[in-house]
Amino acid sequence: MKTLLFLLLGLAWPTVAAETLHVYTWADYVSPEVVEKFEEKHGCQVVVDTFDSNEAMFAKLKAGASGYDVIFPTSYMIQVMEAENMLLDLDRSLLPNIKHVDPSVLEKIHDHSMKRSVPYTVGYAILACRKDKLPADPDTWKVFEHQSLAGRMTLLDDMRETIGAALKSLGYSINTRDEKQLNEAQQVLLKWKANIAKFDNEGYKAGLDSGEFLLVHGYSGDLFQVAQENSKVQLLIPQQGVTMSCDEMVIPKTTKQRALAHAFINFLLDPPMAAENMEWMGYLCPNLEALKKVSPEFLQNPAITIPVEIKAKCEVIQDLGADLAKYTRVWDAVKK
Known part of the structure; x- marks a missing residue:
């Protein structure tokens, strides 16, 4: 009788949904296979929305869109977003792979110290x-x-x-x-x-x-x-x-997935993932260790x-x- 009761309770009990990370980026900008590997590793779901210009993205956020956890703006737009107090200060302790970012690229962008943004592609x-x-x-x-x-x-x-x-x-x-x-x-x-x-x-x-x-x-x-x-x-x-053009990864202050957002950025900075990702999309990821792992054909670009x-x-x-x-x-x- 107790076994039957537990089974009935189990059927009635709501299933706990996996955490969901909402990403806002350019079209065809993150390898679907890399995303799947992140979902598998973290037991979560990643939902990707796309924009076709920095201005369209910014306008949507200004209009009140607050459901995103990681966004991929271009450097100049990050300056605008900072002025609007939209961006979260990054927790470097959650981003150990940040050490792989090419210092020569950091010299050319606004946020040299990666306080609120991390370079993704050049x-x-x-x-x-x-x-x-x-x-x-x-x-x-x-x-x-x-x-x-x-x-x-x-x-x-x-x-x-x-x-x-x-x-x-x-x-x-x-x-x-x-x-x-x-x-x-x-x-x-x-x-x-x-x-x-x-x-x-x-x-x-x-x-x-x-x-x-x-x-x-x-x-x-x-x-x-x-x-x-x-x-x-x-x-x-x-x-x-x-x-x-340097597109970067930022976390908006409105995120509801602070830890998972950091984990996603760190995952994309992991050299094997960055190498796989850049060969899929055809853009350079300014990741020194990842560049050692790409094919010779890719480097001929x-x-x-x-x-x-x-x-x-x-x-x-x-x-x-x-x-x-x-x-x-x-x-x-x-x-x-």
Whole structure:
């Protein structure tokens, strides 16, 4: 009788649900297999939501979305989120794998000490060309001045990336606040505009693959994937340097899973996991030990093994505050 009573009570007793971690990140940015390994190790469930821009992510949070535990913003947006008091101070005792983060990347980002953010990936806005249709490999931003390629090139439809390219071509910082330098960049972009097919953030991949475009300005991870599928595509890093984007992992103050959020960040920093993850997505994880574990083929990506002298000229886009209006003015003049 007691056995039957216990069985009945067991059937009526509610099942205890596993803990759930809510992650907010870019599309195709964490390997599903890596996520499954984390779930298995911690006996939890990971729910991944995606955003398509830092601004969209920030707007959603400002509107009251508070259900996320780990978010992957770009460095410049972290500065904005800090100013809004959105981010939790990280507990380094829960992040032993933080020691693997490349110090040379920390030098270029806002949060050098990783007080509230930890670098996840480093990507670059670079060039790629159809090497079967160009007489020589261009290694300079000035290639957009070549009238022989008119109508067969594209530039990113992104204000900071494309103005940054023009500034780099002139030897200036991508974060300059100098009106004279920005005016010079505007004139450069107007020259380039006369030769490009369009400003574009998506079609350049298919256009380069098909040969519609001979040279494009795009994101290193995307272009690496195109080059892997088409041997006629070659990645190029302009000698003047490029914009460097660092996406980082943060924990919002509204998290309900503080310990699990730290565990997830630490798991992604574990060298074997970071190596598996970066080969899956095609972006560099600035993890020194993980880079020793990736395949030789992955390291052949020029956007992964940028020459030291060029890497030194690369910069991370920063939040410019009120001075961003200067860039908006230039962009409006170029796009009209």
